[in-house]
Amino acid sequence: MSEFVIELVDVVKRFATPEGNEVTAVDHVSLQIRHGEFFSLLGPSGCGKTTSLRMIAGFEWPTSGEVLIDGKPMGRTPPFWRPVNTVFQSYALFQHMTVFQNVAFGLEMDKTPASEIKHRVGEALEMVKLSGMERRKPRQLSGGQQQRVALARALVKRPKVLLLDEPLGALDLKLRREMQIELKTLQEQVGITFIYVTHDQEEALTMSDRITVMNRGKALQTGSPVEIYERPNCRFVADFIGQANFFAGKMLAFDDQGARVAIPALQTELIGQPVGNLEPGQAVAVSIRPEKVRIAQEPAFGSNSVRGRVIHTTYIGSNTHVLLELAGGVRINAWEQNKISTLDPKAYFLPGQEIWANLFPENVLILPED
Amino acid sequence: MKKSSTGGNTAPLPVALGAWIALLFLHVPVLIILLYAFTTEEATYSFPPPGLTLRWIGITMGRTDFWQALQLSLRVAGIATLAALVLGTLAAAAVARSRFFGKEAVSFLLLLPLALPGIVTGIALRSAISLGNIPFSFWTIVIGHATFCVVVVYNNVVARLRRFGNSQVEASMDLGANGWQTFRYVIFPNIASALLAGGMLAFALSFDEVIVTTFTAGQQSTLPIWIFSQLVRPRDRPVTNVVAIVVILITFIPIVIAHRLTQESNE
Ligand SMILES: Nc1ncnc2c1ncn2[C@@H]1O[C@H](COP(=O)(O)OP(=O)(O)OP(=O)(O)O)[C@@H](O)[C@H]1O
Numbered sequence A: 001m002s003e004f005v006i007e008l009v010d011v012v013k014r015f016a017t018p019e020g021n022e023v024t025a026v027d028h029v030s031l032q033i034r035h036g037e038f039f040s041l042l043g044p045s046g047c048g049k050t051t052s053l054r055m056i057a058g059f060e061w062p063t064s065g066e067v068l069i070d071g072k073p074m075g076r077t078p079p080f081w082r083p084v085n086t087v088f089q090s091y092a093l094f095q096h097m098t099v100f101q102n103v104a105f106g107l108e109m110d111k112t113p114a115s116e117i118k119h120r121v122g123e124a125l126e127m128v129k130l131s132g133m134e135r136r137k138p139r140q141l142s143g144g145q146q147q148r149v150a151l152a153r154a155l156v157k158r159p160k161v162l163l164l165d166e167p168l169g170a171l172d173l174k175l176r177r178e179m180q181i182e183l184k185t186l187q188e189q190v191g192i193t194f195i196y197v198t199h200d201q202e203e204a205l206t207m208s209d210r211i212t213v214m215n216r217g218k219a220l221q222t223g224s225p226v227e228i229y230e231r232p233n234c235r236f237v238a239d240f241i242g243q244a245n246f247f248a249g250k251m252l253a254f255d256d257q258g259a260r261v262a263i264p265a266l267q268t269e270l271i272g273q274p275v276g277n278l279e280p281g282q283a284v285a286v287s288i289r290p291e292k293v294r295i296a297q298e299p300a301f302g303s304n305s306v307r308g309r310v311i312h313t314t315y316i317g318s319n320t321h322v323l324l325e326l327a328g329g330v331r332i333n334a335w336e337q338n339k340i341s342t343l344d345p346k347a348y349f350l351p352g353q354e355i356w357a358n359l360f361p362e363n364v365l366i367l368p369e370d
Numbered sequence B: 001m002k003k004s005s006t007g008g009n010t011a012p013l014p015v016a017l018g019a020w021i022a023l024l025f026l027h028v029p030v031l032i033i034l035l036y037a038f039t040t041e042e043a044t045y046s047f048p049p050p051g052l053t054l055r056w057i058g059i060t061m062g063r064t065d066f067w068q069a070l071q072l073s074l075r076v077a078g079i080a081t082l083a084a085l086v087l088g089t090l091a092a093a094a095v096a097r098s099r100f101f102g103k104e105a106v107s108f109l110l111l112l113p114l115a116l117p118g119i120v121t122g123i124a125l126r127s128a129i130s131l132g133n134i135p136f137s138f139w140t141i142v143i144g145h146a147t148f149c150v151v152v153v154y155n156n157v158v159a160r161l162r163r164f165g166n167s168q169v170e171a172s173m174d175l176g177a178n179g180w181q182t183f184r185y186v187i188f189p190n191i192a193s194a195l196l197a198g199g200m201l202a203f204a205l206s207f208d209e210v211i212v213t214t215f216t217a218g219q220q221s222t223l224p225i226w227i228f229s230q231l232v233r234p235r236d237r238p239v240t241n242v243v244a245i246v247v248i249l250i251t252f253i254p255i256v257i258a259h260r261l262t263q264e265s266n267e
């Protein structure tokens, strides 16, 4: 058994468009997905997530590179010979079949004995809480129920890997949250590898063991949710996952706390954590997340402290969002947690107030400019 | 099934009158055929018929040339329809499923025989058959009829496939069904009524086709050609009317069923 259940080795996929151009939907992507992992492909619309998934399922063949399942190169193996199953974004249920027939379909194709089919379909429907609906047609189900049928239909085959293409995209927010938890629980229960496509960063962060962030056909970064959020390796990832403030800067030198960068707009130098291979003199994007900006009356010891003024505050319950203007007119967002329950307006920052923004070096990331 | 439109919303008199005249104009000749299938006159028709009789039905049934023509027509229509079902479905699948260069042109070329006047198709086929040194026979008639039967089936099936989309086909393959199983269990149930409707329409078209047949037939007479020859040399004239009723029954029923089937699936 190979260490990785799915591997993409330098995969490229180009399409000829009807307009006569060529688009590179997937651009030299390499991925290694481990057994039993909940793995997400995250990126904006059109970045190549679906195309990557379809190449694993066998609906598309790579222009170059190789897809391996369980260590075996797939080449042009058709979908029906691959040990993976897909939950389609549109569900793609067989409209002329009942729920039972839909779920039984894959087992029938495998020539599973009828008694076992009955048993396994029952089990699968129970797992997705659809027992008793066996005889309904898809059009007699709600969106959430159809989604569950699609899930049961794929899971009943006990595939090595389940591919899910934005399976919750069509559901309302509340149902989406519920299904996220259910899906994650289910995945832990059955122990099948999930490859989960989404453009919702929150969904990816809450559900995944590991995430690959994609943009314009390229896999930018792969890592755990914490790694992706706390140590994004480029400006795009920092920007796409959560929120971030950016300053344009120039690398000066490495030191024992990290590296020093010049920020012309702030007319100062900042110390931060360099990510990736940076060289002195290189143009960089310096980023800090809003919840990591500390606002205070005094500069803090050991911090990059920048003088600033409160422009605007928004109270949102758990946090107060504060818009600051720093030296040189640079504006940044800071989120202050409301840790003390009080009605005293002085406990919150007021527009016009002069403050210090403390940007601790461990919170400041120095990223290659893309 | 459908509720009548809102009550009291009747058409103004001139419009209603016009509609009735049009209907009469279309259907009175058919009624005349019905009527004169039962007249007691043998060669000339007068109105009203001097008397009514069922004797012509018996006489028709006794004529072997009628039976031969009917049998030929049924066989031609049957085989042409079968060929059309297979070829039309394949063509529709190719056009609907794939994205190949010149797809629109292929689609247009497939529909062309229906738009071409039958006389052009007939001449073209006759030249082609002669050039190929193929003797005019039963099979040349079938080939002639298949040209427009394929189009009818193709047209029905391609419309259905377009609406059906590709996602269920992909789901089927994903779940382990190979190409044939996917066709059998997923595509076929969804195009079956379109196939039936297209097939019936093709059958009806073939059954009463005259123009292309005159160009592609040898010595054989299909039923419509037989009727035509009877009109030229009248013998027991009402017999042709009885046969016409047979033709009406055989072509009308499939067309009604086909119409129903397409209506149902459009809802
Ligand atoms: N069959 C195709 N022919 C031509 N171009 C295609 C085809 N399929 C995808 N593309 C192009 O490839 C790119 C990636 O598409 P893909 O469907 O993988 O994006 P995605 O990340 O799934 O986006 P979304 O979140 O909107 O679903 C897009 O620019 C798209 O237009």
Ligand SMILES: [Mg+2]
Residues within 6 Å of the ligand: A049, A050, A051, A165
């Ligand atoms: Mg997609």
